[in-house]
Amino acid sequence: MSPEEFEKSMYAQSEAEKKQEAYRKRARESNIQKEWISCKDLIIDENQPFRLYNDEELADLAERIKQSGLLHPIVVRRTHDRKKYEVLSGRNRLRAVMLNGDIEIATFVRDVSDDEAKQIMLDGNLGQREYLLPSEKAKAYAMEAELLNRNGKRPESFSNNCKSYDARQIMAEKHSESKGSISNYIRLSRLIPELLSLTDEKKLPVLTGVELSYLKKDEQLMVYELFASKGKKLNTEQLTAFRKLSKEDSVTMETLEKAFENNKPQKTEYIKLNKALFTEFLEFIESAANPEQFFLTLLEETYNESEDDVM
DSSP, X not given: OOHHHHHHHHHHHHHHHHHHHHHHHHHHHHTSOEEEEEGGGEEOOOOXXXXXXXXXXXXXXXXXXXXXXXXXXXXXXXXXTSXXXXXXXXXXXXXXXXXXXXXXXXXXXXXXXXXXXXXXXXXXXXXXXXXXXXXXHHHHHHHHHHHHHHHOOOOTTOOOOOSSOOHHHHHHHHHTOOHHHHHHHHHHTTSXXXXXXXXXXXXXXXXXXXXXXXXXXXXXXXXXXXXXXXXOOOOHHHHHHHHHHHHTTOOOHHHXXXXXXXXXXXXXXXXXXXXXXXXXXXXXXHTSSOHHHHHHHHHHHHHHHHHHHHO
């Protein structure tokens, strides 16, 4: 068997194992009896990585539930005092059902530990939501990595080639992302809220946020106040300079501003020509591999001819 064929067979085996695990999971869950629970006995934990739907999104979900019913019961567990239930997966579905005026909701009641409850919450959101904000991914991946490292057990469904336990590789397989992408999002979780919000608003590139995450919190705040909050873009050289200052414990408003100015990209000045004057020659000019070099060569030849005439 060639290396390529071996790799393909290993990939196929990995995919088959994932499907089998998914099947086993559905089978296990099918044994859990659906229970109808009063909405007033359910508690929504606001301290989660995932945002709640806004009014428009919630109204849309409520209308879909009204038309088609609740297709997937929410997942809950009893609170520690056993008097109420904590929603692990399905906060928005619960809110939508209540918006429709229903007083009960279909649930799966799970008897799980705190760590298992967090994993259910993560799986329910990471696996079902069509779009996640960078901040949601950052906080969720950081939480999942902490859970996996604390428990130190690799799920049987994952068959990566790591010889030692590697939480980020496990997550990469699970969420169909590269290990580098998982690591970047986890780094992003170390940003101060002001900078993290800018990544959600697409005013701060994710990779720029990753670089800024290496700065201390007070240093990040200075960067936010000086540059990010004013919409100033940061290039690779400026970010490298900031990190160097941080390592030297030399970050101040003054040193940051100096590093920003000293590493500004050089502006390229252009000569503008009237395109109408070159209409007859446009096809010829555009066919040149390097139009700028084409004009430069013509100018040099003209200049050299003029020099010859003078001599």
